[in-house]
Amino acid sequence: MEWEPDSPRPQVELPREPYDRWVSPAGYCQAEFYRDERGYLIRFPSQADFLIEVKSGDGGEFRITGWPTPQCDAKTTLNLYHNAIQPILGNHSGGLFLHGSAVCARVEHHSDGEEGAVAFLGLSRSGKTTLAGSFAQAGHPFLTEDVIDLARSDGRYLLQPKRSKLRLFADSARHLLGRDTEFENDDIKQDVDAGAGLPFADGAKPLRQIYVLGTDLRADLSIRQFSLQEALSVLLPNAFILDVEDKASLRGHFGRLADLSQDIPCYALDFMRDYSELPRVRKAVLGNLANG
Amino acid sequence: MQLSDRFAVSADVVAREVGGEMVLLDLSSGQYFGLDPVGGRIWELLAEGPRELAELCDSVEAEFEAPRDRIEADLLALAKQLKDQDLIVAA
Structure with a gap:
């Protein structure tokens, strides 16, 4: 229920x-x-x-x-x-949940030919949902817009699809879905349902890469792989903690994030927050995924 | 600080080797720290139980090629940093 x-x-x-x-x-x-x-x-x-x-x-x-x-x-x-x-x-x-969005991306060179998931982490209002929506609009279905739910299985991290909605501000929604998209209030995020223009993934996908969106909103497009130690340090603040004083729970949580930082490549992704830049960002991420 | 001083790792610190380096998380402050391979080995030895710094110097001298006086100076400096950050405690 x-x-x-x-x-x-x-x-x-x-x-x-x-x-x-x-x-x-x-x-x-x-x-x-x-x-x-x-x-x-x-x-x-x-x-x-x-x-x-x-x-x-x-x-x-x-x-x-x-x-x-x-x-x-x-x-x-x-x-x-x-x-x-x-x-x-x-x-x-004991689960593994991160704050971020994720999309599906086909990885042709992988032996299983299976679609993989790419996750985008970052601070609130850093553009995670808009970027996921941009990928969806371009034919890469989104898996989640705010919560990355990972389950370990056979040495992989399966990223579970969450709610089939994107929470968007009006300008992002109109960029993705057209200028005539109606919004009740232009100043707050609202739910936009998945559909033909914004496809949603139909099942869990193995996580291939993690990107952490930079805080410089005017930065040039760049992708840089974090060292394993850097990756762990950037994953830690993007996880959800109930009780910062429950040390037993924190120890387990630290261990799970350390495993993740070693198993999944993690990159810094910088780009100018301008809708016209999104196609270049998608191309760069997909190119990096193909070469990864 | 002297080589006869004895230390143990703080109960508030968790550590994991990641990519050949030791990453420490101080659960009290939420701060994390990195140690190079020699520092990571010293942390491993301390995590096994309280040790005098002189004992740690003996282990490092046996495992890494470096002059004794340099090992002692570097270990004293590292121990001071770790103690200043409350990552190790006197034992």
């Missing part, structure tokens, strides 16, 4: 200080993490509270209750559930 949020309620001041915060590069608080006698409370300011109750004796099972604020719609709460809460709990339970 699909998870649903509870009735809206205002966010009252909590009696204790958060033990962790997510802070955006611009300095505003995106999420606060509190301890609760039942488990954890994760607050997304002005958006929603999520209570994570840890079921005793069930080996890492959780009961999740989410309350949107009165000014937050159900769709936003669901996005927080899928794009933050689920990956946070997935990593806490």
Whole structure:
């Protein structure tokens, strides 16, 4: 049964200080993490509270209750559930979830001739979703727009398809789907469903490469492979952590990311954030994939 | 700091060899650090149990080709850096 949020309620001041915060590069608080006698409370300011109750004796099972604020719609709460809460709990339970988008790309030279996945990591608003949409528009179906869910199988990392939606700002949506694309509000991201113009992948694909989008929005197009140590250091901040004080969990998480950094090539990808540049970026990534 | 000083790795640090170098993550601060192959070997020895710096010098001298006085100077410098970052503790 699909998870649903509870009735809206205002966010009252909590009696204790958060033990962790997510802070955006611009300095505003995106999420606060509190301890609760039942488990954890994760607050997304002005958006929603999520209570994570840890079921005793069930080996890492959780009961999740989410309350949107009165000014937050159900769709936003669901996005927080899928794009933050689920990956946070997935990593806490021994999974491997990263913040990023991913697309399918056929790799002709691989002996199995199988389509592979290419993942794009980066800070919020760094262009991950638009880049994934650009690949989809060019015939490379997207697998996910915000959460990279990896499962190890036979020495590979299978990247699971997530929701068949891209969350886009109006200008990106109009670039990808046409200038007459209708949007309710041009100032916030909205869900755009997959379709003929933006195909969605139909199954898990083996991860071939990871690209980390640079922060210089006016940089020239370049791709540089990270050393294995650099790769580990750039993967760490792109993973979701529930409890920064749970050292046993962090040890396991560090080990899984260290394995990933050694098994999958990881690259720095810089490019000018200009829609006209996207075809060149796609060509460069696909060329690098073919040569990899 | 002296060669007779004894140290152990901090319980708040996890380490993994990645591409021939040791990468350390301080779980308390979230900071990570890299050690070259010699530093990584020293970390491995410390991770086995508390050691005097002089013992570590003996091991390095036996495994790597370098003059003793240089090994001692480099090890003292490394130990100071690791201790300043709370990656190792007196034992």
